[in-house]
C-alpha cells in the first residue's frame with residue numbers, strides 16, 4: 001500500500017471519491033470529516049493532561065514500530081544489494097525513466113526540449129534528497145536540552161528551586177513532558193541498544209536522517225499524530241521527521257509568542273488588559289490587523305461570558321487561530337469559491353497545478369518538492385518550465401526535476417511564449433497519462449497588465465487543451481516578507497484565479513503569524529508550507545499541526 005503524502009494517509013478506496021461520488025457530495029463528506037477531525041483534535045488537546053499515559057503508550061508503540069520497520073528496511077536493502085550484485089538491474093517503473101528510453105513526444109513536438117530525469121549526482125543532490133536531521137545527532141545529547149532550549153524553557157531551572165505546586169502551569173507541563181520522556185526511555189527500548197549507536201562516523205549517513213531519537217521532539221510529534229486519530233502502526237519516520245522540522249522551523253515565531261503569552265497569562269485569569277497585550281503580541285508576529293482584530297474580538301466576547309484560567313485561555317486562543325486558518329473552507333457556500341478541504345491530486349485524471357509567485361519566493365523549490373511528494377505517492381508527474389523570462393529559472397527547474405526524478409518540459413529558445421510551453425506540456429502529459437502536471441509560471445513581468453495577460457493566456461490554453469483537467473492555481477509566498485508579501489499576493493490574486501497559497505521559508509522567520517494574515521486578508525486556504533531548502537521540507541498544511549507547533553510550550 002502506498003502512502004499518499006498529499007492526503008497523509010495510505011491510499012484506499014477514498015482515492016476514487018471524486019470520480020464515484022458527485023462533487024458536491026464528496027465535498028460535503030470531506031467537510032463533515034474535517035469538522036469532526038477538528039473537534040476531536042481540540043478535545044484531545046484540552047484533555048491532554050488526562051491522557052498523558054495514553055500518549056506515552058502510544059509514543060512507545062510508535063517508537064517500537066518504527067524501530068522494527070527500520071530494521072526490516074535495512075535487512076531488505078541488504079538483500080537487494082546482494083541480489084543486484086549478481087543479477088542484472090531491473091528496469092525502473094518510474095515514468096521518467098520510461099521516457100528516457102522512449103521519447104514519446106519528440107517526434108510530434110520537435111520544439112520541446114526533452115529532459116529525461118536522470119539519477120542525481122551523488123554529491124550535492126544526495127545531500128538534498130536526504131533531509132538534514134533536526135534533532136540532535138549525538139546520542140549523548142539526546143536527553144540534554146541545548147543551550148537554546150534551556151533559555152526558552154525555564155522549567156529545568158525552576159524545577160531545581162521550586163516544588164511542582166509552585167510552578168506555573170506551562171512549566172509543570174514541560175516538566176511533566178520531560179519526565180515522560182525519561183519514563184519512555186526507561187521502558188520503550190525493549191531491544192538491545194540500537195545498532196546505529198555503535199556505528200562509526202563513516203556510517204553515520206543513515207543516522208543523519210534518523211529522527212528515531214527518544215527526545216522531547218519525538219514525544220511532541222507522536223502526541224500530535226495521536227491527537228489526530230492516527231494509530232501507532234500507521235506512523236512513518238518521515239512524518240515524525242516532518243513534525244520535528246515544522247516545530248523547529250517555527251522556533252523563532254514560537255519563542256516570541258510563547259514568551260509573551262506566558263507573561264500575559266501568568267498574571268492570572270485573562271482580563272481585558274491581558275487581551276490588549278495579546279493584541280500587540282499578535283501584531284508583532286505579523287498576524288495582521290484583520291486577523292488580530294478577529295482574535296481579540298472573539299477573546300473579549302468569551303471573557304464577557306466567563307473567566308478564563310491561563311490553560312483554558314491558551315486552548316481557547318489555539319481554537320480561534322485554527323478557526324481562522326480553516327475559514328476559507330467554511331466560507332465555501334457564501335463568499336469564497338468552494339475550496340477542496342484536502343488538496344490531493346485525483347488519481348487517473350490529469351491535474352494541472354499552476355504555480356505562481358514572484359522570483360525568489362521559492363517557486364522552483366516548491367515545484368521540486370511537490371513533484372517529489374507526487375512521485376513518492378505514486379502519481380505520474382510532469383513539470384512544465386513556463387517561466388521563460390529568466391533563462392536561469394528553467395535551468396534551476398531542471399535541477400529540481402532531476403532531484404525529484406520528474407521530467408521537465410521546456411523550450412530551448414529564449415524568451416519563448418510561456419503559453420506555448422504549457423501547450424506542449426499538456427500534449428506531453430496527455431500522451432503519457434500524467435496525473436499531475438506542475439506548471440512554473442512567470443514570476444515577474446514588466447507591469448501588472450502583462451502579468452495578468454500572460455496568466456490569463458495560460459488559463460485559456462489549459463481550458464482549451466485540457467477541458468477535463470482538474471486545475472488549481474497556487475501562489476507561492478515568502479513568509480519572511482511578512483505583511484509585505486501580501487501586497488504581491490493581492491496582485492496575483494486578481495490575475496491568477498488563485499485557489500491556494502504555499503507559504504515558504506517559515507523556518508527563517510519570526511513572522512510565522514503571517515499565515516493567519518494570508519488566510520484572513522486573501523480569503524485563500526494555505527495548501528502547503530515549506531520549512532527548509534531540502535526536498536523533504538514541504539508538506540500539506542494542517543491548521544492543527546501549525547497552531548500546535550506555534551503555541552505548544
Ligand SMILES: Nc1nc2c(ncn2[C@@H]2O[C@H](COP(=O)(O)OP(=O)(O)OP(=O)(O)O)[C@@H](O)[C@H]2O)c(=O)[nH]1
Nearest residue numbers: 359360361362363364365393504505530531532533
Ligand atoms: N530556508 C528556506 N529557504 C527556502 C525555502 N523555500 C525556498 N527556499 C530558498 O529560497 C531561495 C529561492 O528559491 P527558488 O525556488 O529559487 O525561488 P523562485 O521563486 O523560483 O525564484 P527564482 O529562482 O528567482 O525564479 C532558494 O535559495 C531556496 O533554497 C524554505 O522553505 N526555507
